[in-house]
Amino acid sequence: MRLLLVEDDVMVASGIKLGLTDAGYAVDWVGSGERAEEVLRTESFDAAIIDIGLPAMDGLELTRRLRRPGMASPAMPVLILTARDALHDRVQGLDWGADDYMVKPFELPELLARLRALLRRSQAATTAVLSFGPLELDTAGRRASIRTDDAEQVIDLGPREWTVLEYLLIHAPKPASKDKLLQALTGWDKEITPNAVEVYVSRLRGKLEPHGVALRSIRGFGYRLELHAQ
Amino acid sequence: MTSDLRNRLLVLLVLPLLALALVGVWLDYRSADEAAERHDQRLLRLLPALADSVLAPPIRDSEPPLLLLAPPVEDFLRQHPGYAAYSVRDTSGRLLLGDAWVQAAVPTTQAPEFHSVEYGGVTYRVAVQRGRTGAGELVVALADGSDPRQQWAQQLLLRVLLPNLVLVAAAGLAIHWAVRRAFKPLVDLADAVEHRSPRDLSPIDEAASPAEVRPLVRSLNRLFALVNAQAEGQRRFVADAAHQLRTPLAGLQAQVEAWAMMARASVPAPLSLNFDKKHPPAQGVQAPGAIVLGVEQIEKLRHATRRTSQLAHQLLALSRADARSLDAQPSQRVDLKDLCETLLESFLDAATGKGLDLGLDVQSAHVTGHDWLLRELLSNLVDNAIKYTPAAGVVTIRCGVRHAMGLSRVFLQVEDDGPGVPEAERGRVMQRFYRVPGTVGEGSGLGLAIADEIARVHHAALALGTGAQGRGLVVTVVFPPEPPVVGS
Numbered sequence: 019m020r021l022l023l024v025e026d027d028v029m030v031a032s033g034i035k036l037g038l039t040d041a042g043y044a045v046d047w048v049g050s051g052e053r054a055e056e057v058l059r060t061e062s063f064d065a066a067i068i069d070i071g072l073p074a075m076d077g078l079e080l081t082r083r084l085r086r087p088g089m090a091s092p093a094m095p096v097l098i099l100t101a102r103d104a105l106h107d108r109v110q111g112l113d114w115g116a117d118d119y120m121v122k123p124f125e126l127p128e129l130l131a132r133l134r135a136l137l138r139r140s141q142a143a144t145t146a147v148l149s150f151g152p153l154e155l156d157t158a159g160r161r162a163s164i165r166t167d168d169a170e171q172v173i174d175l176g177p178r179e180w181t182v183l184e185y186l187l188i189h190a191p192k193p194a195s196k197d198k199l200l201q202a203l204t205g206w207d208k209e210i211t212p213n214a215v216e217v218y219v220s221r222l223r224g225k226l227e228p229h230g231v232a233l234r235s236i237r238g239f240g241y242r243l244e245l246h247a248q
Numbered sequence: 249m250t251s252d253l254r255n256r257l258l259v260l261l262v263l264p265l266l267a268l269a270l271v272g273v274w275l276d277y278r279s280a281d282e283a284a285e286r287h288d289q290r291l292l293r294l295l296p297a298l299a300d301s302v303l304a305p306p307i308r309d310s311e312p313p314l315l316l317l318a319p320p321v322e323d324f325l326r327q328h329p330g331y332a333a334y335s336v337r338d339t340s341g342r343l344l345l346g347d348a349w350v351q352a353a354v355p356t357t358q359a360p361e362f363h364s365v366e367y368g369g370v371t372y373r374v375a376v377q378r379g380r381t382g383a384g385e386l387v388v389a390l391a392d393g394s395d396p397r398q399q400w401a402q403q404l405l406l407r408v409l410l411p412n413l414v415l416v417a418a419a420g421l422a423i424h425w426a427v428r429r430a431f432k433p434l435v436d437l438a439d440a441v442e443h444r445s446p447r448d449l450s451p452i453d454e455a456a457s458p459a460e461v462r463p464l465v466r467s468l469n470r471l472f473a474l475v476n477a478q479a480e481g482q483r484r485f486v487a488d489a490a491h492q493l494r495t496p497l498a499g500l501q502a503q504v505e506a507w508a509m510m511a512r513a514s515v516p517a518p519l520s521l522n523f524d525k526k527h528p529p530a531q532g533v534q535a536p537g538a539i540v541l542g543v544e545q546i547e548k549l550r551h552a553t554r555r556t557s558q559l560a561h562q563l564l565a566l567s568r569a570d571a572r573s574l575d576a577q578p579s580q581r582v583d584l585k586d587l588c589e590t591l592l593e594s595f596l597d598a599a600t601g602k603g604l605d606l607g608l609d610v611q612s613a614h615v616t617g618h619d620w621l622l623r624e625l626l627s628n629l630v631d632n633a634i635k636y637t638p639a640a641g642v643v644t645i646r647c648g649v650r651h652a653m654g655l656s657r658v659f660l661q662v663e664d665d666g667p668g669v670p671e672a673e674r675g676r677v678m679q680r681f682y683r684v685p686g687t688v689g690e691g692s693g694l695g696l697a698i699a700d701e702i703a704r705v706h707h708a709a710l711a712l713g714t715g716a717q718g719r720g721l722v723v724t725v726v727f728p729p730e731p732p733v734v735g736s
Contacts, residue, residue, distance in 0.1 A: 027495055027499055029498075029500065030499040033501070034502050036503070036510070037509050122494055123561075124498070125501070125505060126506060127509070193592070193596060195589060236592065236607065237605060238609050
């Protein structure tokens with residue numbers, strides 16, 4: 019995965035670069051919006067991390083410009099970094115084409131988690147495959163499988179189980195609320211009860227937990243996909 | 249203030265009134281005295297007429313002398329029926345004519361004498377004269393019961409003292425009422441200043457104050473403005489300082505976090521929530537002069553960095569929560585259920601990492617306020633709960649609507665089953681930088697102060713309580729029934 023990091027603060031940039039490189043990403047770092055725009059004309063990236071407070075062209079302007087046609091990767095997910103945390107900036111950032119934002123100072127593991135979620139979503143849009151640990155969901159072929167180093171095992175899922183799992187997978191590692199799962203299921207049944215969600219979740223558990231993928235209950239809220247060490 | 253003034257005014261006004269009343273009594277007495285003098289003169293003038301009325305000695309000894317009352321005497325007697333009488337006696341005091349009770353010692357000379365005689369409850373002025381009459385030397389006496397001096401003494405209470413007392417009492421009441429009315433604006437002003445919170449230094453409406461106190465209001469407002477400017481300067485300094493700290497802190501934290509990640513990756517992790525495939529640790533070439541830090545040291549460094557970052561963030565939040573800095577920002581409708589769910593998501597990893605059961609118990613609830621401030625409030629409460637609750641504990645975020653006494657009040661609540669806060673400490677934990685003695689774990693002592701400040705800005709009440717099982721801490725924020733527009 020190739021990432022573009024646009025950040026003028028050397029300390030922040032080198033820290034992020036170090037962390038991302040360690041996590042296995044290829045990181046290209048530029049210090050200004052103008053330079054980033056130049057690079058983006060010719061080179062493509064899987065995602066960009068952009069600081070909002072850049073010296074001349076700010077991060078929001080850069081985000082707007084990189085979405086223009088003619089750019090190498092206009093559809094890539096953009097994560098905005100900001101030292102300002104007023105609501106106004108957040109909303110504006112998302113309006114201008116950013117996919118997520120983080121307020122400085124931030125914790126690196128959270129940045130990685132958000133980045134992973136962004137990448138997974140953008141990947142699913144292009145390759146139609148959602149993955150989470152050993153679990154893979156081919157949304158085009160509607161095929162769920164567990165991939166291990168030496169083998170691939172297909173998991174047989176009913177249509178409603180598929181809907182629940184797909185929803186959980188798209189949102190992982192964030193938890194999904196029962197209400198939202200219920201809404202996702204109403205496409206199948208007009209009159210579905212909250213209990214039905216529990217039924218499908220418990221069925222999914224039976225199928226996935228032997229492979230180290232857990233559907234953890236979040237009290238009063240919903241469920242979250244988690245990986246369990248085997 | 250007003251009662252003191254009222255008393256002074258009462259004394260100052262009632263004393264002259266009393267003096268006036270006394271002068272009135274004295275003048276009244278003087279006029280009664282003059283009237284009495286005139287009465288005496290009249291009796292004196294009438295005495296010779298009465299003597300002249302005795303025309304001739306009696307025909308027989310046993311009969312009274314012949315009397316034909318002179319017209320002035322007859323007029324006098326007719327004018328005061330019941331209060332006027334006469335008597336005619338011989339020089340030995342034997343009654344010849346008239347009423348027996350009109351008597352006095354027989355005068356030794358021909359000069360008229362005056363006496364007071366009590367008869368039938370009335371004090372009479374009796375004038376007595378010894379003189380020659382048609383029947384020889386006799387003693388004639390006239391009694392007049394309409395003596396103004398006597399009547400004055402009787403009527404003193406009713407006629408003079410009572411009206412004056414009524415007047416004084418009325419004056420007292422009038423003063424009481426007038427002072428209260430006249431000083432109402434001043435009392436209102438004092439009340440308004442008294443009931444202000446130390447943070448509310450908005451100017452008092454000068455136009456609404458009476459002209460007399462306007463200079464005072466102006467001075468107060470000037471003082472408020474000065475204090476405001478100073479507080480605002482201080483607030484801005486804290487905000488700027490915290491804000492300026494964030495960028496270098498972000499750099500520091502990014503560096504340390506990266507080291508920590510690398511360090512952890514270089515040692516085998518027993519259980520990891522890392523969703524990525526394992527990567528070989530990035531082994532840098534040891535540069536000359538480089539030092540090697542152990543995983544534990546790097547973790548400590550990271551811990552300290554995170555705390556510093558959080559402190560900077562909290563200071564910024566606290567300075568922003570200040571009511572005065574919110575004036576420019578519009579408040580909006582905030583979905584508390586949504587807020588609780590968002591915070592559950594962001595704290596889930598921290599709670600899971602500590603082995604806590606973080607859960608929700610939420611009903612639909614909305615308040616009018618500042619979204620990011622309420623997020624900050626709840627985030628501080630949840631952060632505290634997670635920080636202070638030991639492993640295997642339960643933390644629950646709640647929101648909903650409470651119905652009590654016909655009022656619906658929206659609430660936000662965080663409950664944990666940790667050590668709780670002793671009742672004696674509950675008032676103090678809201679203070680900035682205060683931490684309960686003996687508290688373990690990290691923390692700046694700002695979390696509850698921030699939550700309290702934000703609650704206050706929203707006109708909500710933040711209260712600490714004991715958990716359902718008799719242990720743990722419950723922090724409840726109850727919003728006013730009709731949330732007013734914040735900052736107005």
